[in-house]
Amino acid sequence: MTDSRALRGVRVLDLTRVLAGPFCGQILGDLGAEVIKIERPGVGDDGRMYGFSQLKDREGKATRESAFYxxxxxxxxSVTVNISKPEGQALIRRLAAECDVLIENYKVGNLKRYGLDYDSLKQVNPGLVYCSITGYGQTGPMAERPGYDGLFQTTGGLMAVTGIPDGQPGAGPLKAGPSLVDVFTGHNAAIAVLGALNQRHQTGKGQYIDVALLDCSIAMVSHIMQDYLVSGVAPPRLGNGGNGGGPADLINCADGIIYISAGTDEHWRLLCELMKRPDLFADPRFDTNPKRGRNRNELVAIIIEWSKHWKTADLLASLDQLGVPAARYNNLPEVWEDEQVRHRRLKVTIPHPVSGEVSLIASPLAFMSGSPMQYAAPPTIGQHTDEVLHDLLDLPAEEIARLHETGIV
Known part of the structure; x- marks a missing residue:
């Protein structure tokens, strides 16, 4: 069968750990690149021990494969290499010479000590696209500081616009549940790598990419930050309220919660019609989107007084029939029972060498008509060390055995 994956033939050396960098590598792997992940012998990626849950083996015992990883x-x-040793550094240089892309998220300057920085590696591979992912970037007064997602949700403004509005019970800034800055940074790094690869097609030369969580965290605030830049006034936290047209908020029903996002004047008119309150459409408090935004608390209270008598399914069906955007609130188990989620096959179950099988969140890139998605389970520590050293670097079995014995791999 012809391999039609979008990045077929691209080889990536992944020297990242935890989340932002690994996400970048996974995106490239999902698109068909061969991604060689370098891990510390016996320890592996720090992310293997993060989070709340560990994958169980066939006997039901916890493994080192965390859900986070x-x-x-x-x-x-996965290839294990001790890069603190000269012989391990030499292996990385040999691998980099055979790769199109290198991604890393070491602290600024750490890899230069080992001769594994971009300026060193481009001497052996001028076409190498080298992407560094750090908290604060490669330059500036804070460049050498380590950083994690929550710090950048704090510093970049995301927490300033997330949480319960002032004056309400529980008011204050709130961190988003998932590590969104890490994930967003991983996506941006992957896009930058793809752009650099495309330019290399034209010039034959690689380049250096400096991606920072700080930069990405500010970009994530997007239109709300732009509102501040235009007006000079910081928009308030809106709780569950929408940032555009409205009313948009969580609405209580008799047996559950839904989210309504009546984002246009026409949606609002149709909602008023369903509520049998045409007077609200002409009400001077609510007759424009900006007014509905300013008076959102008063308006949502009116809607909830009406919606609390409806069953969730009935109200969603009525709103859908009218064309007013709305969605049921799902807890995590309910997400996987959602009929559209099931239709889109957003959970994939694939073989795993330790547990027998593992369920993963599907790639959002799976629906590319000319590049069908293929999934391989996240590797165990060093699962492919011998294979890569033999097949890619042409090392004999005796040499590989010696590297194992001396702790280099």
Whole structure:
């Protein structure tokens, strides 16, 4: 069968751990690149021990494969190399010479000590696309500081616009549940790598890419930050309220919660019609989107007084029939029972060498008509060490055995 994956033939050396960098590597792997993940012998990616849950083996015992690790490391090969040793550094240089892309998220300057920085590696591979992912970037007064997602949700403004509005019970800034800055940074790094590969097609030369969580965290605030830049006034936290047209908020029903997003004047008119309150459409408090935004608390209270007498399914069906956007609130188990989620096959179950099988969140890139998605389970520590050293670097079995014995791999 012809291999039609979008990045077929691209080889990536992944020297990242935890989340942002691994997400970048996983995206490239999902698109068909061969991704060689470098891990510390006996220890592996720090992310293998993060989070709340560990994958169980066939006997029901916890393994070192954490759910946190599983979310960002499929479609990779794991090779263990001790890069603190000169012989390990030499292996990385040899691997980099055979790769198109290198991604890393070491602290600024750490890899330069080992001769594994971009300026060193481009001497052996001028076409190498080298992407560094750090908290604060490669330059500036804070460049050498380590950083994690929550710090950048705090610093970049995301927490300033997330949480319960002032004056309400529980008011204050709130961190988003998932590590969104890490994930967003991983996506941006992957896009930058793809752009650099495309330019290399034209010039034959690689380049250096500096991606920072700080930069990405500010970009994530997007239109709300732009509102501030235009007006000079910081928009308030809106709780569950929408940022555009409205009313948009969580609405209580008799047996559950839904989210209504009546984003246009026509949606609002149709909602008023369903509520049998045409007077609200002409009400001077609510007759424009900006007014509905300013008076959102008063308006949502009116809607909830009406919606609390409806069953969730009935109200969603009525709103859908009218064309007013709305969705049921799902807890995590309910997400996987949602009929559209099931139709889109957003959970994939694939073989795993330790547990027998593992369920993963599907790639959002799976629906590319000319590049069908293929999934390989996140590798165990060093699962592909011998294979890569033999097949890619042409090392004999005796040499590989010696590297194992001396702790280099």
């Amino acid at each position: 599983l979310t960002a490391n499929r479609n990779k090969k």
